[in-house]
Structures are given as structure tokens and as C-alpha cells.
Amino acid sequence: MSFFRTDRRRFMTALGLGAGSLLLPSRFGAGPQRTKAQDPVAPKRILFFITPHGMVPPTWHMRDDGMLGADHELDLTSMSEADFSETFQPLHRHREKLLLLDNLTMATSIAETARVVDGVGHDANEHHLCQAHLMTGTWAVQREGSTAIGGGRSLDMVIGDAVGQPGRFANRIYGFRHQHPYSFLAANEPAPREANPANAFADMMGYLPAEPTETGPTRDDLLRSGRASALDFAAAEFDHVLPRLGAEDADKLRRHQELVRALELSFSGGGVSGVSCDPAVSLEGGEMHQFMQLAALAFSCDITRVITLTAAGLTNAQFGAPDTLNMHQDIAHNSVEGAAGYDPAMAQHMTNYNRTYAEQFSELLDVLDSVPEVGGGTLLDNTTVVWLTELSTGTHWRDQMPRIIAGGGGGYFRTGRYVYYAPTNPTPFSWGAVRDVGPADSHLRVSLMHAMGMTDQDSFGLDEVTIRSTGSALSLRGPLPRLT
Structure with missing residues (x-):
């Protein structure tokens, strides 16, 4: 009996291909004899989506400007698309499933600037400090002769430690590098990150058994020979299960089948039917879209419950800026009123930049x-799903942070x-006049741990x-x- 005849169900489950990898209520019956404890329960997952630089406050804010001194909230579900800010309009169709948070502060990063001023370390560059603190919330490693870098195990690693089990990856880091890493195994030890969707696939x-003998077929050979038959078997299983489902679940199964087929086509190689072991990634949809599909499949078949996706940097053409402009020096640094070189045209480019990320x-x-x-x-x-920006603004603010x-x-x-x-509270440090700022984003990290079942944790990174x-x-x- 061939390898894939004995293991194809496990192969499909690892891919999220089989109909059995989905939890559809009508597969299990809905009669009154079932108890709540018997019903399948979908696991909780978390995905961090990280973008570089920051935003333009007037074009992402949706706050009530007459109530800036008091906590308040707005009902997104009753808003029209025109009511949404220019930056966040692409999110309107998901408004019922959104929490837009306004005015958080990267308190640990700001406090590290004070330490550097006092002679503890040498790197006070806001980009470096924010990249080091964004997912760790603790003092950076101030490397002698180099830049500051993350000084502790990052949030995605810690949550992965709590929810990981044998047979499941604790976490996966996908995407692109901005300057420095965001995810860390330990102080000064970046977590592995995969930038190639084909390699991530x-x-x-990796859960398939190793090659049976040194002289026998390699793992790649087994994968290459088995994928087509496994996909065919998955199609047959879909057809077998579909008649048993209610109309709503049948529609969901068809949508899942379409997602699987789209991913298969994205990674098809060189005229070979199905997916090759060393696929040539199709340019259709782009790498970011492929990573999105991979994340959905990894979550749906419980390969991992924690993913960090670092968005690719944008070319000027992607957000309509002239090629002659430098994204960092020309656009970001001059995009906020009060900056020495503030230019409304640069503010509009920066708004378009972040709107493009909102579309992603x-x-x-x-x-x-x-x-x-x-x-x-x-x-x-x-x-x-948590959207984190590296900074608050392109001019390196670290308060008035947006978090989605x-x-x-x-x-x-x-x-x-x-x-x-x-x-x-007063800001932990200021180069000029001291002003009050909103709550530290450290509290959000605790909330995210609680959401993933880690309710015994009351801090992450620095305690104060x-x-x-x-x-x-x-x-x-x-x-x-005010989140729950």
C-alpha cells in the first residue's frame, strides 16, 4: 500500500483540504438530544499584522473632538462608509467585527529614551526602539557598536508557548523585514521569519513522516507524488459530505473548497497537475495575498494558532506617489503638522500609504x-487579528497610537x-514641555493574552x-x- 493511501487523510487535514477539517454544525446533527458539551468548539487564534512607519492623525482619527479630555466611544455599526476616516474607509465592510482604539502610548519605548539620555545605552533612534519594544514591551539590548534590538521574548512567542501542543506549531512568523525584527525568541535573538510564501507552504x-530509507524516496518525492492524489481524494470527500449539509453549511463548504483551489493554483508549478513540492510561486495575487491564504489554511486545520505577518514595504507606485520621493525622508518625516518640513502634499501621500495597508x-x-x-x-x-503600526506617525510620535x-x-x-x-498620565519622557498621554500599550498586550486564555497573567514585559x-x-x- 502506498504511503499516501495510508496517510492521505492526515495529509489533507494538515493542509486544511478535507471536508472533515471544517467544523460544520449540520455534519453533527442539531437535534435536542445533543448537549452543549458534545458540540465541537472552534479554537481561538491570534494574528499580528505589522506595518512600518505611522499614520497621519487627522486622516485616521474618528474621535469626537469636543470630548478629547474624556473617555468616549462611537458605534461603528451605524456609520456609513463616508463617516469613516479617509485612512480606515477600506475597513468599513468589516465594521461589525472591528475595535478601533485611539490614543494609546508606547510607554516602554518612550521610557527607554530617558534611559539613553541618562547614559544607559547609546541608541535613541525611535525606529529602532519601537521595533525593539513593539512585541516585547521591555528594555532593548543596546548593542555596543550597533543598534538597539529586542530585549526579551516577544508576545507572539509567549502566547505560542501557552497554546502550542505536540503536532502543532507554537507560532509562525511570515512576511518582510522593515529594519529590525519584531519577534524574538529571547533577548537579541530574533525568531525565524519566512519571507517566501512557497517556502512557508x-x-x-513538515508533519509528514520522514523518508522511509536513505535510498528510498525523499520527502520531496513523496510530497510531489502524493499531492495530486490527495487533492483528488479531497474533492471526492467534498462531494460525499456536501449532500449531508444544510444549505448554509453547504455554501460555506463550497467557499472553503474555492479557497483551497485558489491556493493550489497559486503554487502550481511548471504544468504539473496539483501542487509541486518545490513550487514556483505564481505572481497572481502577490506574495501578501498568498501569505493571507496560508494563514487561513494554517488556522483552519490547526497547524498553528499564532501567526505574525509583517507587511511588505510599499513602492511609491502602490500608493500613487512620484518615484522621485523618498518614502522615509521626503514623505514620512514631513507628513504631520508641526514638523519642520511639513507639506500637505506629503501628508496626503502618507494617508494614501496607510490607506493601502488598510486595504490589505x-x-x-x-x-x-x-x-x-x-x-x-x-x-x-x-x-x-491585531493591526500594529511601528510608530504613531511618520514623524516618530510614540503616543496617540492607533491600534485595530x-x-x-x-x-x-x-x-x-x-x-x-x-x-x-504625564508622558514618561519629553524633549520639550511635558504633556499628558493615553494609557500604555502594555495593557493591550495583557488583554491579548487574556483573549487567548492566559487570564493568570497581569503584565507583559516591564511591570512599570x-x-x-x-x-x-x-x-x-x-x-x-473597555474592550470586553
Whole structure:
């Protein structure tokens, strides 16, 4: 009996291909004799979507400008697309599954600037510090003769430690490098990151047994010979299960089948039917879209429950800026009022830049929302998708941060809202006049751990930082309020 005749169901489950890899309520019956404890429960997952630079405050804000001194929130579900800010309009179709957070502060990164001023380390570059702190929330490693880099195990690694099990990857890091890594195994030890969707796809096949003998077929040979028959078997299983489903679940199964087929076509190589072991990645859809599809399949078949996707840098053509402009020096640094070289044209380019990322984020949500799950929901409903920007603005602000949560995390978050946090504490450090800022983003990290079941954790990274102007401690413990 061939290898793939004995293991093709496991092969399909590892790919999320088989109909059995989906949790469809009508497959299990819906009679009153079933108890809640018997029903399948979709797992919770988390995906971090990280983009470089920052935004333009007036073109992403949706706050009530008459209430900036008080906490308040807005109902996104009742808003028209025109009511959404220019930057976030592409997210409008997902408004019922969104939490837009306004006015958070990267307190640990700001506090590290004060340490450098006091002689602890030498690198106070805001890009470097934010890249080091974004996912770690702790002091960076100030490398002698080099730049600062992450100083602790990152949030995606820690959550992966908690939810990983044998037979499942604890986490996966996909995408592109901005300057420095965001994900770390330990201080000064970046986590492995895969920038090639084809290699990421091959990585998913790692659960298949190793080649049987040194002289026998290699793992690549087995994969190459088995994929076509496995895909054919998956198609037959779809056809077998489909008549047993209710109309709603049948439609969801068809959409999942379309997702599987789209991924197969994206990775088809050289005229060979099905997917080759060393696929030549199709340019159709682009690498970011391929990573989105891979994330959906990895989540849907429980290969991992934690993914970090670092977005590719944009070319000027992608957001309509002239090629003669430098994204960093010409556009980002001159995009916010108050900057020495502020130019409204650069602000518009920066707005278009982030709107393009909003379109990518919305596309990611589309992909996740197309995969059906238990109880009539979708993969998006049981996933917490977090959009993190490296900085608050292109001019290196680290307060007034935007943070976007989508999906709800299996009902953990109350979505459909724009939540504004009033400034209540002095900034940990300022080069000029001291002003009050919103809550530290460290509290959001705690909330994300709680959403993934780690409710015994009350801090991540640093427990507190010192407010330089007062000498008092700013506690970083506890979850961010008003999310659940």
C-alpha cells in the first residue's frame, strides 16, 4: 500500500483540504438530544499584522473632538462608509467585527529614551526602539557598536508557548523585514521569519513522516507524488459530505473548497497537475495575498494558532506617489503638522500609504471571514487579528497610537466600536514641555493574552516605568479597560 493511501487523510487535514477539517454544525446533527458539551468548539487564534512607519492623525482619527479630555466611544455599526476616516474607509465592510482604539502610548519605548539620555545605552533612534519594544514591551539590548534590538521574548512567542501542543506549531512568523525584527525568541535573538510564501507552504508539510530509507524516496518525492492524489481524494470527500449539509453549511463548504483551489493554483508549478513540492510561486495575487491564504489554511486545520505577518514595504507606485520621493525622508518625516518640513502634499501621500495597508488588512479579514467554522461563524469570528503600526506617525510620535483589533477572538472582545482613551498620565519622557498621554500599550498586550486564555497573567514585559518629570512610577499591570 502506498504511503499516501495510508496517510492521505492526515495529509489533507494538515493542509486544511478535507471536508472533515471544517467544523460544520449540520455534519453533527442539531437535534435536542445533543448537549452543549458534545458540540465541537472552534479554537481561538491570534494574528499580528505589522506595518512600518505611522499614520497621519487627522486622516485616521474618528474621535469626537469636543470630548478629547474624556473617555468616549462611537458605534461603528451605524456609520456609513463616508463617516469613516479617509485612512480606515477600506475597513468599513468589516465594521461589525472591528475595535478601533485611539490614543494609546508606547510607554516602554518612550521610557527607554530617558534611559539613553541618562547614559544607559547609546541608541535613541525611535525606529529602532519601537521595533525593539513593539512585541516585547521591555528594555532593548543596546548593542555596543550597533543598534538597539529586542530585549526579551516577544508576545507572539509567549502566547505560542501557552497554546502550542505536540503536532502543532507554537507560532509562525511570515512576511518582510522593515529594519529590525519584531519577534524574538529571547533577548537579541530574533525568531525565524519566512519571507517566501512557497517556502512557508513547504514548511506546513513538515508533519509528514520522514523518508522511509536513505535510498528510498525523499520527502520531496513523496510530497510531489502524493499531492495530486490527495487533492483528488479531497474533492471526492467534498462531494460525499456536501449532500449531508444544510444549505448554509453547504455554501460555506463550497467557499472553503474555492479557497483551497485558489491556493493550489497559486503554487502550481511548471504544468504539473496539483501542487509541486518545490513550487514556483505564481505572481497572481502577490506574495501578501498568498501569505493571507496560508494563514487561513494554517488556522483552519490547526497547524498553528499564532501567526505574525509583517507587511511588505510599499513602492511609491502602490500608493500613487512620484518615484522621485523618498518614502522615509521626503514623505514620512514631513507628513504631520508641526514638523519642520511639513507639506500637505506629503501628508496626503502618507494617508494614501496607510490607506493601502488598510486595504490589505481588509483583504486579510475577507480571507479569514470566508472560512466557515462551528456554530455558523467564520474563522475571523474565532481569531483576534491585531493591526500594529511601528510608530504613531511618520514623524516618530510614540503616543496617540492607533491600534485595530478585528474578529472578536471567539466573542471575547466587544466589537463594532471606536474607543477613545483620554490622556490621564504625564508622558514618561519629553524633549520639550511635558504633556499628558493615553494609557500604555502594555495593557493591550495583557488583554491579548487574556483573549487567548492566559487570564493568570497581569503584565507583559516591564511591570512599570518611571515618569521622568515627577519621579513617580507608572504601572503597566492589568488589561486595557473597555474592550470586553
